[in-house]
Amino acid sequence: MPKIITTPVVEFLWDPQKLPDFLPLLRRGILLKARLGATISNVLCEQLGIPREYLDDRVGTVFLDGSAVDNVDKAVVRDGGALALSAAMPGLVGATMRKGGILASMRNSITYREEDPAMSGSEGFFVLRLYNTVAGELGPALLRSGVWTDGKTLRDFLEDAAADLRSGCLECRLDGNACEWTRLLESLPAGQDRVLMRVTT
Amino acid sequence: MMEKMLRIDMGAAGGPKATEVPVGTYAGLGGRALTSAIVSSEVPPLCHPLGADNKLVIAPGLLSGTIAAMSGRLSVGCKSPLTGGIKEANAGGQAAQTLGRLGYAAIVLEGKPKDDTLYKIIVNKDGTTITPDNSLKRLGNYALIDKIKGEYGDKVACISIGPAGEMKMCAASIACTDMEMRPTRHAGRGGVGAVMGSKGVKVIVLDDSGMKMREPKNPEAFREANKNWVEGLKKHAVTGEGLPAYGTNVLTNVMNEAGGYPTMNFSSGRFEGHDKISGETQAALEIKRQGSATHGCHRGCIIQCSGIYNDAQGNYLTKQPEYETVWAHGGHCGIDDLDAIAMLDRLDDDYGLDTIEMGVAIGVAMEGGVAKFGDAQAAIELVKEVGKGTPLGRILGNGAAVTGKAFGVERVPVVKGQALPAYDPRAVQGIGVTYATSTMGADHTAGYAVAANILNVGGSVDPLKPEGQIELSRNLQIATAAVDSTGMCLFVAFAVLDQPETFQALIDMINAFYGLNLTADGVAELGKSVLKNERTFNALAGFTSSQDRLPEFFKNQPLPPHNVTFAVKDEALDTVFNW
Numbered sequence: 001m002p003k004i005i006t007t008p009v010v011e012f013l014w015d016p017q018k019l020p021d022f023l024p025l026l027r028r029g030i031l032l033k034a035r036l037g038a039t040i041s042n043v044l045c046e047q048l049g050i051p052r053e054y055l056d057d058r059v060g061t062v063f064l065d066g067s068a069v070d071n072v073d074k075a076v077v078r079d080g081g082a083l084a085l086s087a088a089m090p091g092l093v094g095a096t097m098r099k100g101g102i103l104a105s106m107r108n109s110i111t112y113r114e115e116d117p118a119m120s121g122s123e124g125f126f127v128l129r130l131y132n133t134v135a136g137e138l139g140p141a142l143l144r145s146g147v148w149t150d151g152k153t154l155r156d157f158l159e160d161a162a163a164d165l166r167s168g169c170l171e172c173r174l175d176g177n178a179c180e181w182t183r184l185l186e187s188l189p190a191g192q193d194r195v196l197m198r199v200t201t
Numbered sequence: 202m203m204e205k206m207l208r209i210d211m212g213a214a215g216g217p218k219a220t221e222v223p224v225g226t227y228a229g230l231g232g233r234a235l236t237s238a239i240v241s242s243e244v245p246p247l248c249h250p251l252g253a254d255n256k257l258v259i260a261p262g263l264l265s266g267t268i269a270a271m272s273g274r275l276s277v278g279c280k281s282p283l284t285g286g287i288k289e290a291n292a293g294g295q296a297a298q299t300l301g302r303l304g305y306a307a308i309v310l311e312g313k314p315k316d317d318t319l320y321k322i323i324v325n326k327d328g329t330t331i332t333p334d335n336s337l338k339r340l341g342n343y344a345l346i347d348k349i350k351g352e353y354g355d356k357v358a359c360i361s362i363g364p365a366g367e368m369k370m371c372a373a374s375i376a377c378t379d380m381e382m383r384p385t386r387h388a389g390r391g392g393v394g395a396v397m398g399s400k401g402v403k404v405i406v407l408d409d410s411g412m413k414m415r416e417p418k419n420p421e422a423f424r425e426a427n428k429n430w431v432e433g434l435k436k437h438a439v440t441g442e443g444l445p446a447y448g449t450n451v452l453t454n455v456m457n458e459a460g461g462y463p464t465m466n467f468s469s470g471r472f473e474g475h476d477k478i479s480g481e482t483q484a485a486l487e488i489k490r491q492g493s494a495t496h497g498c499h500r501g502c503i504i505q506c507s508g509i510y511n512d513a514q515g516n517y518l519t520k521q522p523e524y525e526t527v528w529a530h531g532g533h534c535g536i537d538d539l540d541a542i543a544m545l546d547r548l549d550d551d552y553g554l555d556t557i558e559m560g561v562a563i564g565v566a567m568e569g570g571v572a573k574f575g576d577a578q579a580a581i582e583l584v585k586e587v588g589k590g591t592p593l594g595r596i597l598g599n600g601a602a603v604t605g606k607a608f609g610v611e612r613v614p615v616v617k618g619q620a621l622p623a624y625d626p627r628a629v630q631g632i633g634v635t636y637a638t639s640t641m642g643a644d645h646t647a648g649y650a651v652a653a654n655i656l657n658v659g660g661s662v663d664p665l666k667p668e669g670q671i672e673l674s675r676n677l678q679i680a681t682a683a684v685d686s687t688g689m690c691l692f693v694a695f696a697v698l699d700q701p702e703t704f705q706a707l708i709d710m711i712n713a714f715y716g717l718n719l720t721a722d723g724v725a726e727l728g729k730s731v732l733k734n735e736r737t738f739n740a741l742a743g744f745t746s747s748q749d750r751l752p753e754f755f756k757n758q759p760l761p762p763h764n765v766t767f768a769v770k771d772e773a774l775d776t777v778f779n780w
Contacts, residue, residue, distance in 0.1 A: 020485070027454060027476050060438065063458045066762055084458045090439050090506075090695055091524070092645065092677065093624040093632055094452055097459060106631020106674075109765040110459055131454045132447055132481060 008189060009196045010154070011173040016201035018168030019140055025157045026130040026139045029082065031148035031194065036079045036124045040064065040072040043083075043126070050138065059134055060088025061097050067112035070100045074114050079124030085138070086131040125194075143199035151189035154197065158185060203261070203306035203415070204228070207329060209322065211400045212253055212312025217320060219329040224306045229715070231263035233289040234686035234731050235307055236278025240287055241734040246741035250282035250392070251369055251399040253313035259300070259360065259405070260308075262688010266301020266415045267423075269710050270431050271690045273297045273499035275360075275377055281391035283371040283558070283600055284617040284642040286739040289685065290393050293498035294377030294386030295358035297688055299407040300324075301415060314401040319367070323353070325408040337403045339364050341551035341588070342376045342384035345404060353406055355382045361404040363553025366394030368590050370598035371618075372558035373398065376550065379498050385520040386498050389555035390644065391619060392600075418716035426709035433703030434503055439695040444506040445495045449524035450480030452623075453532070460762045461628030462528070463621070465535045465574045466564040467614050470625055470760045474537025478527050483539055484508070491515050504692050510543045519547040522556075525645070528623035529560020534567055535574030542577075545584055552588040554598065559584060561601040561620035569608025612754045617642035617744075626751060627760040627767050634674035634769055638749045638777040640735035646681065646691055671769070675777050682735075683728035687711065729780065736778060746775050 014022075034047045040062065044050045055072060062069040063084040069075045077083055088098055096106040104111065125148065130138055149157075158165060162181075172179050174187055188195060206227070209219045224230075230238055236258040248254035257279045264272040275297035281288035300308070303324060314320070319338050323330040337345060342363045349359055358378050365373040373394030376384035417423035434440045443451055453475055456462040460470035476482060484494035492509035498520075508521030522530075522543055530536060530545040549556045563580050566572065571593075572579035586594035596607045601620040605613030614621040619642025626633025636643040684691060689707065697704040704721070712719050739748075755767040 023481065023485075024476065027479070027481065058438070061455060066458065066460050068459060086455050086458075087443050088438050088695075089452055089455050090444055090449055090692060091452060092635075092694075093461070093629050094439075094455070095695065096629055096631060097455060103631065107459070107461070107629045109630055109768070110461065110628050110763050129458070131458075132451050133442060135481070 007194050007196050008187070009175050009198070010184065012169055012197070012199045013171040014199050014201050015168040015170060019199070019201060020136065021161065021165050021168050022143060022199060023135045023139060024161065025149070025154075026135045028153060028157065029127045029129045030142070031125045031150070032128050032142075033123060033125055033148065034077070035121050036077055036081070036126060037121060038077060040069065040075050040077055040083065043077045054137075058087065058137065059085045060099065061086040062099050064112050067110055068097050068099070068104070068107055069112045070104055072099065075112050076114060077126050079122070080126065082127040082129065084129040084131065085134045087133045143197070146196055146198045148194050148196050150192045151195055152191055154195055155185060155188045203231075203266070203301060203304055205304060205306065207305050207308045207324065209308065209310050209329070209331065210312045211310060211314050211320070211402065217314065217331040219331060227306065230686065231265070231306065232260055232274065232276040232686040232688045233278070233291070233682060234727060235260040236276045236289050237287060237731050237734045239307065239309060240278045240280065241738040244280050246280070246738050247743070248280060250280045250285070250396060255280045255396055255399070257310040257393070257396045257400060258307055259310075260306060261297035261301040263686065263711060264714060265297040265688040266299075267417065267714060268414055268501070269427050270434065270501055270503045271693050272688050273501055274685075274688045274690055275300070275388065276685065276688075277375055277388040277393045279393055279396045280742070281393070281642075282369070282395045283392040284619050286617060286642070286742055286744055287640055287735045288391035288393060289641065290375070290388035290390040291685065292375070292377045292386045292388040293502070293690065294379050295499050296360050296377040296407060298499060298501065299358040299409045302409040302412040303407060304412070308405065310397065310400040310402060313399060318401060319403045320401050321403055322405045323408065324405065326411045334403070339367060342553055343551050346378060346382060346384050349404060349406055350382060353408065356408070356410060358407045359384065359404055360407070361553070362394045362397050362402075363551055364588055364590065365553045365598055366398035367403070368595070368598065369395040369398045370554075370587070370595070371395060371600045371603070372555045372562065372598050374553050374555045376553055379520065380500060383520070385550055387550065387553070387555070389557065391641065394553050417714040419713040422713035423710060426706050426713055429706035430703065430710060431503060433700050433706055434693060434696050437696040437699060437703075440504045440692060444504050444692060447480035447484050448494065448506050448508055448521050450483050450522070450527050452524045453479040453527060454481065456624065459628060460760070461625045462532055463614070463623060463625045464532050466533060466568045466612055467625060467754070467760075468612070470628055471762055472532040472535075472537070475532065477537040478531045478539050478542060480524070483521065483527070486539060487511070487521065492517075494521070496521065502690070504690065506692060512543075513540065518543050519550060522546040525623050526556040526560065529557045530563070530580065533560055533564040534580055536577045536580060537575075538577045541581060544581055548581070548584045548588065552584070554584070554587065557622055558600045558620045559587070559597070561614060562597045562604040565601045565604045565610050565613055566597060566608055568612060569604070569610045571608060612752075612758070614752060615643060616751060617748050619643050625760055627755055627765045628763060630767060630769055631674060633751055633755070633767050634671060634774060634777065635678060637751050637774050638674065639678065640732065640739055671773050671777055675780065678732060678777075679725055679728035681728070682731035683724045686727060686731060732778065749774050749777075
């Protein structure tokens with residue numbers, strides 16, 4: 001019999017006042033499932049439901065695999081890729097990082113350049129990192145609808161800030177069953193095995 | 202109106218002597234435009250920076266002392282002991298507004314005392330008093346200001362030096378007190394504190410009691426322009442939201458993501474511990490400890506990019522360390538401990554040191570084997586060596602270039618002897634052009650974000666051509682020199698960059714205040730004239746194009762993770778000032 005691997009599902013009921021406690025996890029990076037080989041705007045707006053207006057107006061700085069992106073309608077998110085979103089940044093160099101900014105030529109050496117814009121349409125995971133005001137604005141809805149993370153990342157996050165985090169936790173469940181905080185930590189998979197996490201308030 | 206200057210001859214026969222003089226040919230200049238005009242026309246370019254012929258010029262901006270929001274920057278100019286060229290360093294705090302209300306366009310410290318007596322200078326509506334006070338010797342800035350507070354109350358503003366300035370170290374800063382009368386705002390770069398120390402001046406106390414706000418020539422137009430100015434700043438996402446919430450340190454995570462965050466003495470563009478010292482983490486900690494993540498450095502600041510950093514017990518430790526400081530003492534040294542970085546910031550402020558120069562010097566020393574990267578306690582002890590003036594401290598306190606030589610380090614990130622700030626020029630090549638060619642040495646604020654298409658200088662830029670970097674750097678350096686002359690905080694540049702009407706509001710304020718008809722072209726001409734003065738001074742001081750270069754390692758050591766090198770050609774760098 002082949003071994004059936006199931007993804008653990010962790011659900012938190014959280015004090016709404018303390019939801020910002022999760023922002024550091026969003027900065028470390030969460031995994032999201034989408035049809036990849038698609039543009040950033042397709043993934044974020046059409047698949048994840050982020051309003052296009054928000055992407056255009058509030059997300060001033062975008063990185064794909066560490067390269068600064070100028071055009072979200074051309075840059076393609078691939079399986080295993082890493083997408084980072086931030087508000088517009090201060091400073092001369094902050095301004096050079098802005099998507100499509102007039103100072104973009106100053107960081108030519110790290111600008112994202114699309115090589116193969118073909119759409120594959122196959123489903124996969126990508127890493128999303130959310131910084132500063134963008135994390136606060138997009139984070140709650142993403143956490144509510146469910147995000148994936150690897151077991152080690154989630155365990156490290158929960159352990160690093162255990163004292164602060166626990167005060168916000170009203171209830172936690174593992175695979176649908178109520179679970180003590182300590183047992184949850186012990187039950188999380190080690191290493192890169194994925195966990196699906198939802199946070200509701 | 203600021204129609205007078207205060208010239209103080211510290212070497213006058215019979216003791217220091219203050220004389221009020223008309224601004225004369227310097228009329229209409231403020232901030233950096235004024236400091237650089239005086240230095241370039243009155244200081245012999247080949248003089249010793251710590252000698253009697255050098256002058257220390259302290260100038261508020263054109264709009265300092267008025268109700269104009271954000272007009273509280275103070276410029277300090279001289280021949281730099283760090284670079285050997287002209288220097289303008291500026292600071293926030295209360296001093297610019299107070300000096301403006303006292304009616305002075307500048308204080309110029311000239312000459313040199315005959316002995317090592319230390320002086321304090323009191324300036325109020327009745328005049329100037331210069332008093333010898335050797336009880337102030339070797340006091341840290343915090344103890345000094347406490348003493349001044351006891352003598353003159355807490356409504357005055359102070360400009361002071363710490364022990365580093367008295368020891369004439371090349372990393373010595375000049376401190377300005379903030380709204381809480383703490384010595385937290387520093388004109389940091391280029392060793393200006395050493396020049397103040399060489400003049401024998403420990404502190405200048407500015408008391409504007411009995412003085413009023415400066416009155417504009419056209420009050421109604423000025424009020425209207427200031428209203429538009431404030432609205433523009435408040436509605437912009439950076440000046441109205443990002444900076445107030447997280448401060449400048451919001452850049453840490455983003456620069457790390459970009460792979461342009463110089464780590465462990467510019468050996469990598471990413472730092473594993475970046476989020477532990479990020480603006481987001483810092484702001485949350487400040488709020489948790491009952492400090493503040495949103496605070497201004499002077500009255501009239503509406504951006505509020507600063508904060509109050511308390512220690513673990515909830516007691517005040519320092520103001521919110523800003524991005525450059527957190528980087529220099531943090532990622533550059535491999536340190537990911539915010540409390541240690543805050544302590545280093547506090548020590549720098551107390552001893553009177555430029556946080557960038559000190560942090561970079563320590564990182565270079567770490568590369569030289571003096572301490573291990575990541576050893577926060579060792580970094581704290583090294584800064585204490587500087588405060589004590591031990592032989593090791595004297596090496597570090599004279600900056601990264603001296604430290605690199607002392608410990609045989611090849612990778613020393615300096616231009617014209619001044620340490621690079623927190624952006625790797627291999628990742629952001631345009632800033633590399635400014636680092637290389639700035640009259641000030643490596644300076645992240647020398648070419649700021651006022652775009653060519655707004656100022657209409659130098660024509661349009663083709664982003665696909667390498668020459669675009671040169672043209673942008675040129676335009677930005679011109680624009681920055683102009684903004685520095687207004688006394689406006691450079692952070693206004695974000696709103697000015699994106700909102701032409703906000704830039705127009707700034708011009709309207711200057712016009713309404715002085716009864717002028719300045720245009721955007723006129724602002725650009727002002728910027729060019731400032732740079733021309735500075736370039737001329739540096740050329741006469743012996744600078745050639747060979748000083749307008751980045752250190753060699755940027756060209757031949759690829760920066761992970763993008764593995765890029767600095768690719769702008771030397772010939773291109775030599776065209777930056779062709780206009």
